[in-house]
Amino acid sequence: MDYPIYEHDVLVIGAGGAGLRAAIEASAMGCRVGLVCKSLLGKAHTVMAEGGIAAALGNVDARDNWEVHFADTMRGGQYLNNWRMAEIHAKEAPERVRELEAWGAVFDRTKDGRILQRHFGGHKYPRLAHVGDRTGLEMIRTLQDHGIHQGIDVHMECTIIRLLKDGDRVVGAFGYYRERGQFVVFHAKAIVLATGGIGKAYKITSNSWEYTGDGHALAYEAGAELVDMEFVQFHPTGMVWPPSVRGILVTEGVRGEGGVLRNALGKRFMFDDIPEAYRNSTADNEEEGFLYVIGEKYQGRDARRPPELLTRDHVARCIVREIREGRGSPHGGVFLELQTFCDWLERRRPGLNKAEYIKKKLPSMYHQFKQLGGIDITKQPMEVGPTVHYIMGGVRVDGDTQMSTVPGLFAAGEVAGGLHGANRLGGNSLSDLLVFGKRAGEYAARFAKEHAAGQLPRDQIEETARWALSFIDHPQGDENPFQVQYDLQETMQNLVGIVRREEDMLRALEALERLRERYRRVRVVGNREYNPGWHTAMDLRNLLIVAEAITRSALERRESRGAQFREDYPNKSEEFGKVNIVVCKGPDGSMRVRREPIPEMPDYLKRVIEQNK
Amino acid sequence: MGKTIFRIWRGDKTGGQFREYQAEVSEGMVVLDVVHQIQATQAPDLACRWNCKAGKCGSCSAEINGQPRLMCMTRMDSLPPGPVTLEPMRAFPIIKDLVTDVSWNYRINKLIPPFKPRPPDFPDGTWRLAQEEVDRVQEFRKCIECFLCQNVCHVLRDHQMKEPPEIFGGPRFMIRVAALEMHPLDTVDRLPLLKDVLNIGLCNITKCCTEVCPEEIHITDNGIIPLKERVVDAYYDPLLWLARKVGNLLGLRKNKKIPLPTLQKNPTSEA
Numbered sequence: 001m002d003y004p005i006y007e008h009d010v011l012v013i014g015a016g017g018a019g020l021r022a023a024i025e026a027s028a029m030g031c032r033v034g035l036v037c038k039s040l041l042g043k044a045h046t047v048m049a050e051g052g053i054a055a056a057l058g059n060v061d062a063r064d065n066w067e068v069h070f071a072d073t074m075r076g077g078q079y080l081n082n083w084r085m086a087e088i089h090a091k092e093a094p095e096r097v098r099e100l101e102a103w104g105a106v107f108d109r110t111k112d113g114r115i116l117q118r119h120f121g122g123h124k125y126p127r128l129a130h131v132g133d134r135t136g137l138e139m140i141r142t143l144q145d146h147g148i149h150q151g152i153d154v155h156m157e158c159t160i161i162r163l164l165k166d167g168d169r170v171v172g173a174f175g176y177y178r179e180r181g182q183f184v185v186f187h188a189k190a191i192v193l194a195t196g197g198i199g200k201a202y203k204i205t206s207n208s209w210e211y212t213g214d215g216h217a218l219a220y221e222a223g224a225e226l227v228d229m230e231f232v233q234f235h236p237t238g239m240v241w242p243p244s245v246r247g248i249l250v251t252e253g254v255r256g257e258g259g260v261l262r263n264a265l266g267k268r269f270m271f272d273d274i275p276e277a278y279r280n281s282t283a284d285n286e287e288e289g290f291l292y293v294i295g296e297k298y299q300g301r302d303a304r305r306p307p308e309l310l311t312r313d314h315v316a317r318c319i320v321r322e323i324r325e326g327r328g329s330p331h332g333g334v335f336l337e338l339q340t341f342c343d344w345l346e347r348r349r350p351g352l353n354k355a356e357y358i359k360k361k362l363p364s365m366y367h368q369f370k371q372l373g374g375i376d377i378t379k380q381p382m383e384v385g386p387t388v389h390y391i392m393g394g395v396r397v398d399g400d401t402q403m404s405t406v407p408g409l410f411a412a413g414e415v416a417g418g419l420h421g422a423n424r425l426g427g428n429s430l431s432d433l434l435v436f437g438k439r440a441g442e443y444a445a446r447f448a449k450e451h452a453a454g455q456l457p458r459d460q461i462e463e464t465a466r467w468a469l470s471f472i473d474h475p476q477g478d479e480n481p482f483q484v485q486y487d488l489q490e491t492m493q494n495l496v497g498i499v500r501r502e503e504d505m506l507r508a509l510e511a512l513e514r515l516r517e518r519y520r521r522v523r524v525v526g527n528r529e530y531n532p533g534w535h536t537a538m539d540l541r542n543l544l545i546v547a548e549a550i551t552r553s554a555l556e557r558r559e560s561r562g563a564q565f566r567e568d569y570p571n572k573s574e575e576f577g578k579v580n581i582v583v584c585k586g587p588d589g590s591m592r593v594r595r596e597p598i599p600e601m602p603d604y605l606k607r608v609i610e611q612n613k
Numbered sequence: 614m615g616k617t618i619f620r621i622w623r624g625d626k627t628g629g630q631f632r633e634y635q636a637e638v639s640e641g642m643v644v645l646d647v648v649h650q651i652q653a654t655q656a657p658d659l660a661c662r663w664n665c666k667a668g669k670c671g672s673c674s675a676e677i678n679g680q681p682r683l684m685c686m687t688r689m690d691s692l693p694p695g696p697v698t699l700e701p702m703r704a705f706p707i708i709k710d711l712v713t714d715v716s717w718n719y720r721i722n723k724l725i726p727p728f729k730p731r732p733p734d735f736p737d738g739t740w741r742l743a744q745e746e747v748d749r750v751q752e753f754r755k756c757i758e759c760f761l762c763q764n765v766c767h768v769l770r771d772h773q774m775k776e777p778p779e780i781f782g783g784p785r786f787m788i789r790v791a792a793l794e795m796h797p798l799d800t801v802d803r804l805p806l807l808k809d810v811l812n813i814g815l816c817n818i819t820k821c822c823t824e825v826c827p828e829e830i831h832i833t834d835n836g837i838i839p840l841k842e843r844v845v846d847a848y849y850d851p852l853l854w855l856a857r858k859v860g861n862l863l864g865l866r867k868n869k870k871i872p873l874p875t876l877q878k879n880p881t882s883e884a
Contacts, residue, residue, distance in 0.1 A: 039662070041719065042758055043670045098738055104728030104796065106747045106754055113741030131751065137669065138754060145789075148719075149727045156716075179708055208664040242641015248667045368667060371686050372643070482653035526658030529625070530709040533657030 003183045003461070006153070008034035009448040010441070011173060011188035013160050013215065016044030017136070017433030018413025018440070019194030020143035021096075025441030026192070027150040031448055034186055035147075036155045036175065038195075038210045042144045045196050045208055046433065049136025050251035050364065051120055052128025053100075053434070054427030055093035059114040060295070064125040066090040070605070071612030073428060075277060076122040076311050077392070077421020078562045078572075080228065080580060083601050084399030085419040089428070089435050096434035097129050105142040107131055119256045119293065121309040122425040124281065124612075126295065133253050133364045139430060158184065160214065161538055162464040163191065163222040164457055169407040170222060171454030174464050178535065181528025183465055187456055189448035192402075192440045193219060193411040197391045198232075198546045200485070200539075203493040205388040206238055206249040212539035213546030215415035219395045220545055224404040225584045227417040227596070228393035229546075230553035231563040233424055234498050236315035238387025240333035245372045247387040250336065250365065252426045254382075255308040257361045258293045258341030261319070262381070263327035263334055270307035273318055282307050290344050313423045313563045316386040320498050323385065333385035338377060354378060386498060390429065392420040392563060393553065396582060401443035402436055408447055412440035422562020471537045477523025481537040484518050488543055491515070496551050501567045508551045516544055552593045553581040617689070619647060621659065622700035625709045631698070638689050644699065645673055645684035648711070660710040668827060671759030675711050676700045681761045681825045704763060704770040715760050717775055721786050724810060724874045730798040746797045753792035753836060755828040760785060762822035762832060768815050777876060782811030784822035784832045791836040794843070808844050810873050813837065 010026040012019045015037035023035045037044065056069040069090035074081055101107065101115065107129050108116040117126040131138040148154075160175040164185075172187045195215030199207025220226055237250040255261075263269050274282045281304055283289035288298040289306025297303060308315065319334050329335055342354040355378035359366050362377070369375040369382060394417035395404050402410045413433045420428060471477070495508035519541070524534045559573035560566050579595040586592040601609075617638045620631040634655055636647045645663055652659050663673040666685045673684040678698050689697075705713035734740045762784035768774050774781040782790075790803050790811065807813045820833045830836070846853065 039664055039670075039672065040715070043664050043672050045664070047670045047757070048665050048667065101740070102730055102733075102738070104730075104793070104799075106750050106796065108751075109742055109744040109747060113743055114739065131754075134669070134755065137757065141754065141756075145722070145727060148723050156719075208666065208670075210664065243639065244642045244646040245666075364669065371668065372688070373641070374688075480653070480657065482657065486653075524657065530660035530712055531658045532652055532660060536657075 003185050005185045005187055005456070006034055006155075007453075008032050008153070008186060008188045010034070010190050010192065010444045011036065011186045012192045012194060012441070013173065014038070014044070014194035014196060014413070014415070015041055015154070016046035016194060016196055016413065017139055017143065017430060018437035019044070019192070020140065020147050021434050021437030022192045022194055022412055022441030022444065023152045024143065024147050024150055025438045026445040026448075027152050029442060029445035031445045033152045034155060034188065035152050036158050036160060036173075036186070038157070038159050038214070040156050041154055042140055044140060045211060046136045046140045046430070048206065048249065049139070049430050050133040050249065051253045051256070052118055052130030052135045052427050053093070053097055053139065053430040054120065054123060054127050054425065055097045055129055055431055056090060056127060057094045057097065057115060057117060057129065059110055060117045061125040064127060067608045068124050068612055069093070069127065071609050072123050073419070073425060074421070074609060076423050076425040078423060079421065079577065080562070080598065081421035082399050082418030083605055085436070087605060088399065088439070089419055089432060092435045093431040096431065096438065100139065100142050100434070103142050103146040105131075105138050107138070118253065119305065119309065120426045121252055121255070121315070122311045123427065128427040130253075133251050133362050135430065155184070159535065159538070160218060161468060162460065163218050163409065164460050165222060166454035166457060169451075169454060170409045172456055174461050176468065178530050181531065181534070183468075185456065185461060187453060189451050189453050190408045190410065190444035192444045193395060193409065193415050194413050194437065194440070195415045197414040198543070198550075199388050201489065201492050201543050201547045201550065202388040202497075203489040204238065204247040206235060206247055207388065213542045214539070215411065216394060216549070217542035217545040219404060219406070219409065219411065219415075220549070220583075220585055222406050222409060223585065224406045224409060225396040225582050226393060226549055227396040227580050227582050228421070228553070229391070229417075229549040229583060230557050230581060231392035231422050232388060232550060233312055233390040233392060233563050234316040234386040235389035236312055236319050236386055237336060237384035239373060240329070240383050240385040241331035241373060248368070248372070249387065249389065250382060250384050251362070252312070254336060254338065254362060254365060255306070256293070257338070258290060258345070259308060259336050259338050260306075260340050261308050261315075261334055261336055263322045264329055265327055269322055270310070270315070270318060274307055274310065275314060278310055281305060282310065286340075286344075290341055293341065294345070311423055312426065316498060317565055319384075319386055329383045331383050333383040335381040336384045337381035339379070339381070390414060390424055392422065392424050393417045400439070402440035403443060403447070408451065410440040410444045412436040422564065468538060471522055471524040471534060472528065473525070474521070474523040477521050479518050479521045479523060481522045481524060481533055481540060484515060484522060485536055485540055485543065488512075488515050488540070488547060492547050492550070496547075496554060499565050499567050500554055502555065505551050505555045509548070512544065512548055512551065519544060548591055549583045552591055553583060556581050556593050556595070617647070618696035619651065620696055620698045621651070621710070623659070623710050624707065626707050629707070642689045643685055644677055644682075644687045644689065644697070647689065648684060648699070660708070660712045662712055669757060671757030671827075674702055674759045674761050674764065676702060681764050683759060683761070683827050686827060702760065702764040704766070705760075718758070718760055718763060718783075718785065720877055721782055721811075722789065724876065725786065725790060725793070725806065726801050726803060728793055728796065728799055729801050731800050740798055742797055749835070750792050750796050752830055753788045753795075755830055756785065756788055757828060758785065759827060761825045761827065765821040765825050767819065767821065774812075774815065780810065780812060780876060781815045782813070784837065786811060787813060787816070787840060788830060788832055788836045791840055794840065804844055804847050805873060807840055808848060813841055813844055816841070
């Protein structure tokens with residue numbers, strides 16, 4: 001075994017917001033930390049986050065506090081959330097945001113000079129600390145520029161393909177560098193997974209090539225449990241035209257700044273379908289909704305939010321309904337426009353420069369549509385439709401420590417499950433990365449201090465190396481990895497998408513079986529040096545695992561709740577409201593699915609929810 | 614739009630050549646889409662970097678018909694008809710095909726002393742800042758580190774001033790220092806670094822960097838020129854120079870000179 005071996009106390013896999021924050025924390029606790037990123041440092045998917053970081057700072061509305069944030073998160077997640085995580089998240093997010101400012105982040109300001117907060121779907125008060133519509137970039141750059149001075153070893157363009165185990169616990173990881181394709185071994189006392197999501201299991205997604213469910217699959221293969229995998233968030237607004245940009249995100253901030261959804265008939269359809277749980281907090285007329293956007297009162301009381309700011313699962317379903325019933329836009333979406341709001345605002349503020357106002361509020365959206373779609377959003381409506389954006393499910397972890405069911409293996413950020421339940425609120429992801437990135441780093445460091453290094457398993461390393469090399473010039477191989485990936489995406493998009501049915505999903509399972517068969521015949525041409533075909537082949541294994549986990553979990557949950565809509569079970573069921581669906585690898589290698597009862601919530605949290613109903 | 618010929622540079626550090634591919638181009642496609650199409654159907658080992666495909670991560674920088682651009686933000690219908698030439702950024706060492714070794718930039722970044730704020734204004738650890746105070750810095754912080762500005766900077770591209778004794782930090786890092794120097798809360802003095810390590814004097818403000826910036830940051834006008842003025846004021850103003858000399862002689866100078874950082878070798882495994 002002549003691969004280079006790096007020794008770390010804590011190895012963090014993934015260098016987006018959660019990974020960077022975990023690495024910084026573990027390093028601050030005196031650990032030797034390795035940070036592995038699949039791309040270059042600072043390019044992770046966190047840069048795509050636009051809207052903001054949800055934290056009950058109370059800068060814009062002093063009534064906000066952790067209790068309201070907690071209750072909003074639980075309501076948004078339809079009470080399937082790990083309530084302990086939701087509690088910790090709501091309590092610690094403000095401190096994490098202030099810490100970012102102390103590390104150099106430059107947030108937009110309120111008139112009195114504090115961090116400005118904006119409205120977002122499902123949040124009762126303006127809660128999202130933000131920087132225009134490029135909050136994720138600000139966050140990752142701040143963490144990156146802080147992190148590089150903390151003595152962290154960074155391994156860029158390095159992909160982990162196996163977690164190494166010694167008995168029950170993880171003791172390291174095995175991977176390859178893209179540049180030369182050479183293998184590398186990491187020997188670590190604790191490992192933090194921060195690999196993000198699974199968007200590449202679908203055809204229309206806002207996610208990049210990296211999002212192949214690596215952490216989900218690595219954890220699964222290492223014996224950890226995955227929870228809530230049926231809950232895939234379709235962001236209601238992705239670009240739909242031109243075809244090549246289909247799926248690219250249109251931030252919820254557009255709706256937060258007054259954007260209105262209309263169907264082909266010009267009708268503002270969101271007013272027609274307001275769920276019972278949100279009726280009291282949603283405006284029933286245009287005037288009130290717009291007053292909410294600019295933070296002013298309506299008839300002497302607080303204005304209620306416009307219906308475009310209902311939760312993402314609901315808005316996505318309404319859009320799908322309009323399209324299915326033939327009221328979609330020319331390219332199969334609906335319209336999202338800012339003109340109605342701006343005209344209204346101009347009447348209140350004569351002389352308002354509407355175009356400049358939009359450009360200042362939504363600079364990157366303006367650019368994105370101008371450059372990619374040839375559309376000027378200050379004058380024309382956007383065409384939007386749902387796009388796979390996020391997975392609520394992930395590695396099942398302890399709420400306080402973020403440790404999985406495998407000793408020494410931690411997970412934080414999108415790859416971890418629990419916080420968001422059946423549906424994530426916008427803005428709760430960036431705060432999730434910070435709060436639980438820090439916690440995962442801290443508890444991984446503690447674990448590393450309490451445990452000696454384990455034995456590196458030579459057989460696992462050799463076996464994985466053989467597997468990885470088997471694709472190259474595979475003698476019986478006749479399948480193109482890109483084609484297999486494409487067919488997998490097509491399968492998931494069509495059969496396990498926004499609207500689900502048992503018969504479709506059973507077909508999906510059969511299709512996945514055939515894809516696994518084809519996967520064994522994938523052949524890669526060229527050598528190991530920076531070879532995207534080879535990388536795609538290896539990532540495919542992860543996508544196949546994740547696709548199966550999503551499908552089996554979705555089949556098991558025979559109800560509609562949050563992000564999961566079952567046409568054959570269109571209502572919520574009390575029975576399924578009490579359980580999470582958990583999958584793990586059985587002793588025979590097949591995927592096991594079970595229902596895990598949600599633990600009883602303590603009384604003080606029940607009271608918080610009751611008070612915020 | 615039909616078929617378009619793509620001439621893509623294929624090779625590695627030992628050499629390479631342009632190879633021709635025929636691509637099927639449809640409405641709205643960007644150059645990166647074409648690269649993906651060629652990858653999926655004709656050349657699965659064609660190397661290129663990309664992530665967000667929305668102009669936000671700065672990974673897919675390349676030279677398209679000789680112009681440094683982001684492949685994901687260059688629409689095919691914005692290019693003149695006829696074959697499209699695609700090659701890697703030329704200011705950095707080649708790894709393979711369209712992928713270059715940009716690790717030098719990460720080493721330069723590490724030379725820059727981190728943000729150090731003044732003590733908080735309030736007991737809860739917070740500060741108060743007006744939006745107007747942060748506008749200027751926010752412009753610089755839009756940078757997505759695509760390194761296109763570094764790629765076209767002639768000090769780096771033609772004169773390759775990347776290793777001691779002749780280093781130029783390049784526009785990207787002038788902007789990063791500007792974001793720190795003009796941050797209303799920051800307390801560190803980075804002028805010695807600008808003058809003697811990043812050698813801001815080597816920039817002769819041809820503004821090539823500003824022209825290629827996909828984020829439309831006014832790199833030269835708003836960043837480099839004000840920094841140059843600060844360096845000139847601090848080091849070359851005759852009256853201030855005299856005052857400093859006298860101050861030094863009388864032992865009045867408060868800030869002792871701090872040792873300046875030097876560029877580290879061994880880039881890839883440590884950032």
